[in-house]
Amino acid sequence: MDIAFASETLMSLLSALPLTLELAVTAIAFGSVLALALALARLSGMLVLDWLARSYVFVFRGTPLLVQIFLIYYGLSQFAAVRHSIFWPVLREPYWCAALALMLNTAAYASEIIRGGLLSVPHGQVEAARACGMPRFMIFRRIVMPLAIRQALPGYGNEMMSMVKATSLASIITLMEITGVAARIISESYRVIEVFVVAGAIYLAINFLLTRLIAFVEYRLTPHQRQPLAIHAN
Amino acid sequence: MNSPAFFDIISFGPDGWGHALAAGAWMTVLIALAGFAIGSLIGIFGAWAKISGGPVPRVIAEAYTTILRGIPDLLVIYLFYFGGSAVVTAVGQFFGAEGFVSFPGFVAGALAVGVTSGAQQTEVFRGAFRAVHPGELEAATACGMGRVLKFRRITAPLTLRHALPGLGNVWQVVLKESALVSVTGVVELLRQAQIGAGSTSLPFDFYFIAAMIYLAISTVSGAFLNASERWFSRGVRRG
Numbered sequence: 201m202d203i204a205f206a207s208e209t210l211m212s213l214l215s216a217l218p219l220t221l222e223l224a225v226t227a228i229a230f231g232s233v234l235a236l237a238l239a240l241a242r243l244s245g246m247l248v249l250d251w252l253a254r255s256y257v258f259v260f261r262g263t264p265l266l267v268q269i270f271l272i273y274y275g276l277s278q279f280a281a282v283r284h285s286i287f288w289p290v291l292r293e294p295y296w297c298a299a300l301a302l303m304l305n306t307a308a309y310a311s312e313i314i315r316g317g318l319l320s321v322p323h324g325q326v327e328a329a330r331a332c333g334m335p336r337f338m339i340f341r342r343i344v345m346p347l348a349i350r351q352a353l354p355g356y357g358n359e360m361m362s363m364v365k366a367t368s369l370a371s372i373i374t375l376m377e378i379t380g381v382a383a384r385i386i387s388e389s390y391r392v393i394e395v396f397v398v399a400g401a402i403y404l405a406i407n408f409l410l411t412r413l414i415a416f417v418e419y420r421l422t423p424h425q426r427q428p429l430a431i432h433a434n
Numbered sequence: 435m436n437s438p439a440f441f442d443i444i445s446f447g448p449d450g451w452g453h454a455l456a457a458g459a460w461m462t463v464l465i466a467l468a469g470f471a472i473g474s475l476i477g478i479f480g481a482w483a484k485i486s487g488g489p490v491p492r493v494i495a496e497a498y499t500t501i502l503r504g505i506p507d508l509l510v511i512y513l514f515y516f517g518g519s520a521v522v523t524a525v526g527q528f529f530g531a532e533g534f535v536s537f538p539g540f541v542a543g544a545l546a547v548g549v550t551s552g553a554q555q556t557e558v559f560r561g562a563f564r565a566v567h568p569g570e571l572e573a574a575t576a577c578g579m580g581r582v583l584k585f586r587r588i589t590a591p592l593t594l595r596h597a598l599p600g601l602g603n604v605w606q607v608v609l610k611e612s613a614l615v616s617v618t619g620v621v622e623l624l625r626q627a628q629i630g631a632g633s634t635s636l637p638f639d640f641y642f643i644a645a646m647i648y649l650a651i652s653t654v655s656g657a658f659l660n661a662s663e664r665w666f667s668r669g670v671r672r673g
Contacts (some may be wrong), residue, residue, distance in 0.1 A: 262652045267627075368508045379506055382509065386516050
């Protein structure tokens with residue numbers, strides 16, 4: 201393996217790192233809001249909302265992400281109404297199309313994880329809060345949501361990691377994030393192994409840091425499960 | 435520029451894209467099946483290495499699953515496609531051929547999908563083996579079964595039963611991942627939709643139809659998997 205070439209590759213790939221992170225953070229941040237809304241719609245008990253959320257999740261989990269990206273980036277421009285609408289400056293940009301597709305996609309997967317978390321909150325906890333005289337929204341904010349987040353965090357962590365990996369698909373619609381730059385270097389230099397090793401190492405490093413971060417948040421959220429600190433008498 | 439109406443696109447007539455899209459869908463299923471089969475082989479060996487392999491196979495299997503689950507599938511596809519082409523070109527030059535020889539996209543795609551799904555299937559098989567009651571394996575040994583006989587009659591069927599739900603999930607992932615193989619130029623469903631979108635300038639119609647076909651394939655195969663799960667678990671007492 202050529203060290204000089206590898207370090208040169210590392211430098212150009214690292215310059216693409218911000219775009220990858222930006223895509224992942226945007227998608228996860230907006231996606232989590234939509235996911236919460238979808239999960240609440242599933243649990244609302246209203247037939248129309250339940251049915252809508254169900255079909256949303258079914259469609260977005262049943263089709264490949266790349267098809268969703270193509271539908272938004274290439275597909276929407278087919279309609280003159282879209283091209284003349286106020287959304288066109290956004291939908292014209294490959295960055296926003298990729299971010300939008302990733303966001304809609306992760307929302308479908310994450311809504312099921314959040315729903316599982318919300319369902320896992322023991323009924324007794326809610327009852328106790330109600331007995332204390334808390335209004336509905338306060339019960340949700342203080343009791344249900346914190347317990348649900350704690351429960352859903354490991355699953356949500358996996359979903360975040362698959363989102364980091366999914367940002368690589370943005371390279372297919374011309375975005376020069378890590379995989380895009382890697383593909384360009386490969387086609388210029390034909391040195392597949394070096395580029396693959398360096399790019400793979402960057403993704404592994406991101407995901408490793410992400411697992412550490414999630415483990416830390418999990419540690420902070422579960423103080424009751426920690427060993428009590430040993431107190432030395434003397 | 436001719437712009438056919440939506441239902442003309444899916445028709446099987448002379449101007450319709452029905453045949454082309456059906457052929458693309460068939461290719462998608464073939465890639466997914468080939469990738470899944472390769473992944474199953476890797477998964478079985480990986481699980482064996484993790485459960486009863488020596489320290490070296492175990493470390494290799496551990497590194498393999500960690501790495502393959504941490505890097506994007508698209509990168510793996512590029513590795514096999516460009517890497518395979520580099521190898522084929524080198525071999526070609528050795529035998530006197532000139533210039534760049536491209537690696538068949540189908541093989542590169544199936545291998546890439548197989549290697550990534552193999553990491554997932556390793557975990558599925560390992561978990562399924564854990565779920566087999568040790569008493570059942572002990573009983574087989576106590577009956578005097580040899581290692582091969584025990585594996586064939588007891589271990590394999592019981593592991594498979596527990597692995598089926600997980601394998602179903604992996605299959606759905608593989609089916610969607612096969613869409614990425616379109617970057618190698620194999621004319622599967624998504625590539626066919628791209629071709630159609632390019633020549634009719636109706637991208638939305640074509641990608642929408644492709645999405646619906648993917649949905650149909652995953653729904654039908656999901657129903658089939660549920661049925662086989664019921665069939666293989668018919669001896670299990672519930673509740």
